[in-house]
Amino acid sequence: MSNIFISYRRDDSRWATSRIHDHLCARFGESQVFMDIATIQPGDDFVLAIENAIGKCSVLLAIIGDRWLSIADSMGKRRLDDAHDFVRLEIASALKQNIRVIPVLLDETRMPDTDLLPEDLKLFGRRHALTIRNETFRQDAARLIEILEKAMNQEAQAILAxxxxxxxxxxxxxxxxxxxxxxxxxxxxxxxxxxxxxxxxxxxxxxxxxxxxxxxxxxxxxxxxxxxxxxxxxxxxxxxxxxxxxxxxxxxxxxxxxxxxxxxxxxxxxxxxxxx
Known part of the structure; x- marks a missing residue:
């Protein structure tokens, strides 16, 4: 089980996400942080592995760079409009299962307008976001860890009842x-x-x-x-x-x-x- 699931687009935020991933692993341990190729083993079914991980995680971090919304496929179609888009599936699955979703905005990226999101991601547009900037990365990453600890503790204490x-x-x-x-x-x-x-x-x-x-x-x-x-x-x-x-x-x-x-x-x- 991975308590923290990182959702991101490789063409949009690979290096920033890797840096965030390393900081979270240093705090929570590698087994507690899921980031596709860093966790999925050779021969695993990618889709099933992601679905299972989403169902078991406590928090999903949606890493959003300046191209997250607009990245298109080879036909020029916006990836987010594809019902089989992995990023869309990840976030929609978390929302459906009432898993806490935290948007993480990189640098000057703004939260996507709800009108530009597919129907199953409309609720995502209403989530309060955290910004991580390159020049203040350590402070911002520390704030993210603090938020995650609080969120995971609250869930745990509720389950103990x-x-x-x-x-x-x-x-x-x-x-x-x-x-x-x-x-x-x-x-x-x-x-x-x-x-x-x-x-x-x-x-x-x-x-x-x-x-x-x-x-x-x-x-x-x-x-x-x-x-x-x-x-x-x-x-x-x-x-x-x-x-x-x-x-x-x-x-x-x-x-x-x-x-x-x-x-x-x-x-x-x-x-x-x-x-x-």
Whole structure:
């Protein structure tokens, strides 16, 4: 799953898009950013790969240069008027699936007038855009990353809402073994140590499980972090597995790993799934 999908025209914004792509990968990781040839493997069906990626992404960035609207095919027909145009398909698919679409205007490019857009892109013309200029690229890219973090966190927190059987709160600690990380959870009220195993699937989607370390009791949990990344709250219920989305704060915790709460540790470590 790629959380950020980059839609662009090669003849219009290839170099600027590559630069944006590199900055996003440096922040979120390469697996979280989809940009056609950078993600699609040789032999993959290009159309199916794009459709699948659109359905799984949290945000679509539409990179718009000064020729995005007017680029034509070999017959002189505007590409955007072709119902099979990849850029049109990408944006229309995101709009249809209620995926957040953010227009990114390059330099002095203006947002296309709604009257010049095909019917399935009319809503796109109403999206508020962000401008990235060559001379202020670093500042503009930093602003884009800030917007993406906020958007993805909001989605994750909304998905975490549900009907809970019970609730516990405590303080987190972090432990790393063989490049794996887990979240330690301590229930102060019950004086029982709990391990919340966080296995990153991709992006901000994770499979979570909750285990009492001193009892033969296992259940699944959803977790949420406070803004400072220190407090954690969890819930448990009676299903065997649950795939949820978690805020970016949980993915990008500090590399400082305090001592694990349970001095006896716990095995086997290969049960822990990686997350970044």
């Amino acid at each position: 549900g009907q809970w059987r019970d609730e516990i709160t405590g303080t987190t600690t972090f432990f790393r073994q063989n490049d794996n990380r887990v979240i330690g959870f301590y229930d102060l009220g019950e004086q029982r140590k709990i391990g919340v195993y966080v296995g990153m699937v991709e992006g901000n989607t994770a499979k979570l499980s909750l285990e009492w370390l001193n009892e033969n009791y296992k259940a699944n949990a959803e977790v949420a972090l406070s803004p400072d990344g220190q407090k954690i709250s969890g819930v448990w219920w009676n299903r065997n597995a649950e795939e949820v989305k978690i805020p970016l704060k949980l993915q990008y915790v500090s590399d400082e790993m305090p001592v694990w709460l349970n001095e006896d540790n716990f095995q086997p470590f290969n049960r822990f799934l990686k997350f970044k």
